[in-house]
Amino acid sequence: MKFQFKPCKMEDINLLMQEYINTLSSPFDSFLDDHIVASEFYLITDTIDSIGYCAIYEGKLLTQFYISFKYLKYGQDIFKSILKEFTIESAFVTTSDELLLSLALDQSEIVKKQAYFFQDNKEVDTSVKLYKNGDFRIANKEDISEIKKVSGDFFDKLEEQVDNNQIFIFTEDNILLGAGIIEKGRVLKGFTSIGMYTNELYRRKGIGRTIIFNLKKWCYENNQIPICGCWYYNENSKMTLESVGFVTKTRLLSIEFTDDARE
8 A cells, every 4th residue: 555745734734633633642742742833744654645744843753653553563664764755764652542553663662752741630638838929920021031031041932932921020128039830732622731840059948849839720720721840860850749639640752763673
């Protein structure tokens, strides 16, 4: 059977993407979401029917691969063709995506651990100690300079994010203790990624935990499901997220492909 890869837009593959989402065993956060949305999409066809799609970020990173269930027997061949035709160097693979994980591991043993993805366990832990004082609110334009001063380039699109009411600040006596962010999922609708940055001068006081606690509360009040993630080797962030009820069973992997995999 002959397969073709036709450039398309993300909105052109809504039905296939919904099929893909339904196969996931757990959600992924805004880090992967951002890479997917910024990717080039290709519809996979057998010259007649649309059977799947793939997405490639900056011409070399595979961020999505999906084919419908009845075509799975062609999965390995199609995947190899994509690696070869687009000269794919690596793939971001969430462990909740069984198909892409399996196919990528078929072609490579070079696996790097990229991130943890978290979900809320929805249990109230009364032993969690929050910062007792401080004010938590949505940031405005007047806060931007102070946020940059404290957090550097942590928020990569700060002006835009403030305009979109995505940034929150936590202050006490006009001191910026930290800031938080919400990012609604564009691939996974209804899920909102949350994250925070704590002023280095005020760490280990429960401020980061308190910001995450308030962001999680905001999500539920606005009919969103809070999720989050952190770099795999950031143990402090992992501990902070877990202290506010987030748990992780999902990893983001970076799987690299050699020339042999593309032959």
